[in-house]
Amino acid sequence: MKALLTGGNGFIGTHLVDLLRAEGHEVRVFDRFPNRFRPDRPDVEYLMGELGNQGEMEEAVRGVDWVFHLAYNTLPQTSNDDPVHDVTSNVVASINLLNECVKEKVRKVVFVSSGGTVYGVPQSGLITEDHENNPICSYGITKLTIEKYLHLFQRLHGLEYVVTRFSNPYGELQNPNAKQGAIGVFLGHIAREQPIAIWGDGEVVRDYLYITDAVKALLCAAQYQPQGESSPRIFNIGSGEGHSLNQIVAAIKTAVGPHVVVNYSNSRSLDVPCNVLDISRARTYLQWKPEVPLTRGIEMSWNWIKSLQLAKT
Ligand SMILES: NC(=O)c1ccc[n+]([C@@H]2O[C@H](COP(=O)([O-])OP(=O)(O)OC[C@H]3O[C@@H](n4cnc5c(N)ncnc54)[C@H](O)[C@@H]3O)[C@@H](O)[C@H]2O)c1
Known part of the structure; x- marks a missing residue:
């Protein structure tokens, strides 16, 4: 398969690049910055650009089978400082990305959401995916909103997706x-x-989840074949x-x-x-x-x- 990783030069993206290459997949990284800790891999295609730039996104999505959507402009801790920025830079840009995925007939979008924020204040010990969603930071709301657009695009356009709600990856x-x-x-x-x-x-x-375990979950998510509308597409990963x-x-x-x-x-x-x-x-x-x-x-x-x-x- 050919995979696009938005935010592929970040922490999670870099580990996913290595796993995908080790498994024989073709990889294209789309990021606004070069990798902070290592040089580009010669066997990976790198495109520098902004998630919100339509033309750059069009080029990034061209010819790929899987899109791992990792790029994000905000953090839980600071997202309440400017919710308008959180919505415009993440939600609007992600919808534009999904439009490009529909045009390119992408097979699967895997979105990294946040198990730490979409549920809000936990009402139970272990949190299942069916727990209520009342985020207490804007970042949790925008992650949840993008999840909802993925669901909408699947229903409207048949764009397949998996949401992975990550806990706290480290490594x-x-x-x-x-x-x-x-x-x-x-x-x-x-x-x-x-x-x-x-x-x-x-x-x-x-x-806390070790990073190699976390990115294996992303690959499993891309390979997962939901059987019809009722198959789950949202998964806690911790x-x-x-x-x-x-x-x-x-x-x-x-x-x-x-x-x-x-x-x-x-x-x-x-x-x-x-x-x-x-x-x-x-x-x-x-x-x-x-x-x-x-x-x-x-x-x-x-x-x-x-x-x-x-x-x-
Ligand atoms: N690390 C965590 O604890 C954690 C937990 C849950 C969810 N997530 C989510 O996982 C994803 C990846 O997180 P990470 O820890 O690898 O973050 P990171 O900051 O290490 O990497 C994100 C990458 O995205 C790029 N990027 C950000 N905005 C961009 C834009 N507008 N255009 C192009 N590139 C852009 C950055 O340059 C960076 O290389 C994010 O969506 C994040 O919200 C992370």
């Missing part, structure tokens, strides 16, 4: 200077010999296990050593206390399961972060 190539990704950010601080900053008491629980930030710090200490300093400060309003995804639907329909244990994943992430030789401050 090599996750930018340690970013505003999200607790494990990568924590390891970056440790590499620079800085204290780790935790908002609240560290008892906030999240579902580890299915919750870990508090304090437990993450403890696991990090096992990989890194005991001399890790943590500073606790006031909690943030957008941090729901617990978010752990029920992944049984993905196990059943995508025949996918997470394989890398947290301690091993953290160890591999730490080895990579150390190799960056971040400047100590």
Whole structure:
């Protein structure tokens, strides 16, 4: 198959590029920036452009079978600052992308949504895909809106799609200077010999998924053949296990050593206390399961972060 990855130079996209190439698929990356951590692969086609640019999108989608839609202009933490930007830059641009996919008769669109935000404040322990959707940040609303347009385009135009609601992927190539990704950010601080900053008491629980497991789910999603209208097309993708930030710090200490300093400060309003995804639907329909244990994943992430030789401050 020939795959287009919007946002293919980012954290998740780069790992997906490697997996798709390893499985013998042709790959085209569409991104506004070059890869932050490595040079272009000679066996991949790279197009530089903006998601919102119609002409560039037309060129990007031409001749592809699968579209993995990863490019996103906002983050959960900051999306409430400018919801208009969140809607125009993500929702409108994604609808334009779907129009191009219909014109090009793309076989499948795989969209990376967010299991951490589309459900809002969880009403149950393990969150299933049928949990109510009341996001408490604009990013969750725009992700959900794009999911709804995918459903609409499937009904109107027969454009096949799968939504993967990711928990918290972590691992090599996750930018340690970013505003999200607790494990990568924590390891970056440790590499620079800085204290780790935790908002609240560290008892906030999240579902962390190692990146190679996460991108395998995306490939399974592309290969999945829904049988008619009633087949599920929305899947939680996580580890299915919750870990508090304090437990993450403890696991990090096992990989890194005991001399890790943590500073606790006031909690943030957008941090729901617990978010752990029920992944049984993905196990059943995508025949996918997470394989890398947290301690091993953290160890591999730490080895990579150390190799960056971040400047100590
Ligand atoms: N990393 C996470 O914790 C996480 C969790 C759930 C969902 N997601 C979603 O997964 C997707 C990929 O996330 P990531 O962690 O790889 O992010 P990332 O920031 O590492 O990569 C995103 C890539 O998209 C590109 N991009 C952004 N806006 C663009 C635009 N307008 N035009 C062209 N390129 C653009 C960026 O240059 C970047 O290379 C996003 O949709 C994100 O919302 C991520």
